[in-house]
Amino acid sequence: MSTNGVLARFLPKTTYIRRVGGSVLNVDIERFFFGKLDNSAPRAVDFFAKYVDLNSDGKAFEALMRYMSVQKLRTPKGLGLLAAWTRSGNANLTLLSLQKFQELFCGIWTESVWQIADASDSPTKFIISDHPVTVYNRACPPLSKWCVGVNDPDIRMHASHTYFPLSLNKVLILTNLSWVRNPFQNELKVRPNPQFFRPGGSMFSFLGIQVGRKLTEDEVLQINYITKRRAFRYIAAAEREWLYPEKRVSTDHWKKLGDGLLLMPEPRLIVMGGETMMRDTSGRVEAFSEYGHKPWQKGFKDEERDRRDGDALYRFQAEWAMRHGPKYTAYNNEFGRGDLREDSKRMTEHHRDVLKRYRGR
Numbered sequence: 188m189s190t191n192g193v194l195a196r197f198l199p200k201t202t203y204i205r206r207v208g209g210s211v212l213n214v215d216i217e218r219f220f221f222g223k224l225d226n227s228a229p230r231a232v233d234f235f236a237k238y239v240d241l242n243s244d245g246k247a248f249e250a251l252m253r254y255m256s257v258q259k260l261r262t263p264k265g266l267g268l269l270a271a272w273t274r275s276g277n278a279n280l281t282l283l284s285l286q287k288f289q290e291l292f293c294g295i296w297t298e299s300v301w302q303i304a305d306a307s308d309s310p311t312k313f314i315i316s317d318h319p320v321t322v323y324n325r326a327c328p329p330l331s332k333w334c335v336g337v338n339d340p341d342i343r344m345h346a347s348h349t350y351f352p353l354s355l356n357k358v359l360i361l362t363n364l365s366w367v368r369n370p371f372q373n374e375l376k377v378r379p380n381p382q383f384f385r386p387g388g389s390m391f392s393f394l395g396i397q398v399g400r401k402l403t404e405d406e407v408l409q410i411n412y413i414t415k416r417r418a419f420r421y422i423a424a425a426e427r428e429w430l431y432p433e434k435r436v437s438t439d440h441w442k443k444l445g446d447g448l449l450l451m452p453e454p455r456l457i458v459m460g461g462e463t464m465m466r467d468t469s470g471r472v473e474a475f476s477e478y479g480h481k482p483w484q485k486g487f488k489d490e491e492r493d494r495r496d497g498d499a500l501y502r503f504q505a506e507w508a509m510r511h512g513p514k515y516t517a518y519n520n521e522f523g524r525g526d527l528r529e530d531s532k533r534m535t536e537h538h539r540d541v542l543k544r545y546r547g548r
Contacts, residue, residue: 228254236353241520243393252293259320264419267337297389299361302397302452309407312355316418323348326374328441329416343381346374348450369499380478390463390475397452397517408436409444453517454504459497505541
């Protein structure tokens with residue numbers, strides 16, 4: 188299994204590799220096409236793997252986004268899907284397409300809710316696969332049409348989470364904002380403003396990155412189970428027993444992993460709104476909605492969507508608080524805090540009353 192340089196950095200010299208099925212797509216990736224990217228990626232991965240002091244590094248962000256996008260496409264599974272998209276029957280033409288579309292997923296991921304979860308309290312650590320940028324949608328089980336062969340669930344579908352192991356103990360999880368705000372909607376419908384490329388770019392705030400989530404042993408096993416089921420042909424681990432998460436995981440029901448919310452970020456850190464305005468050096472003002480819309484685009488203002496999602500978020504925050512308790516599962520720096528917040532007794536009672544009202548409807 189090729190780990191393309193940076194992934195091998197967090198595996199020990201003794202690495203256990205297991206074939207999990209699938210056919211081989213004989214496509215060679217010429218290293219010189221992506222040599223510069225591969226050289227810059229380790230620093231970017233290390234930056235986010237150690238991201239605890241809520242600092243910022245624009246170059247690391249850009250390098251990581253481009254690297255993850257390329258990693259999703261340059262694997263046998265990714266190249267097979269790219270060949271199908273572009274109707275290319277030639278490996279060289281597919282490679283040229285890969286160069287052209289190397290930033291394909293960056294806009295959607297930039298506008299996602301970011302969390303960096305921590306497995307340091309778990310004896311089991313993360314495994315990797317030959318398709319290391321993994322997409323999980325609870326409504327797309329492994330034998331469904333969205334996952335068969337080289338297919339992956341579309342990252343633009345509401346309930347699609349993308350995750351990428353940064354080290355043995357850290358994993359980056361990207362979740363569509365529309366899903367965090369409203370996890371009661373159809374998992375397979377696409378998020379607002381779903382086009383891949385953004386002519387005016389996308390806005391990203393380091394302040395919103397959620398950190399501090401400590402994963403349990405079972406949560407790590409469930410993530411490893413997803414990694415194994417979504418691998419194309421190989422998985423790798425630092426310990427042999429980690430290759431078999433299905434032996435110890437509490438459930439292998441695709442839709443019930445983490446009670447259906449395994450990869451969700453802390454919803455109590457999410458707010459409605461999010462329009463951003465910026466002025467460049469020429470004095471020109473740019474505006475973006477939280478979904479990347481420009482002011483002249485349909486969807487920049489959508490009062491009905493905001494009302495529906497605001498109501499759903501309010502309910503979800505209450506359900507989450509009752510499930511996980513008053514202490515938040517993660518924190519970010521959007522409100523100038525660098526620690527785990529905790530709901531007051533009054534707020535806990537409020538959440539309980541909210542759920543009573545919803546259940547009484």
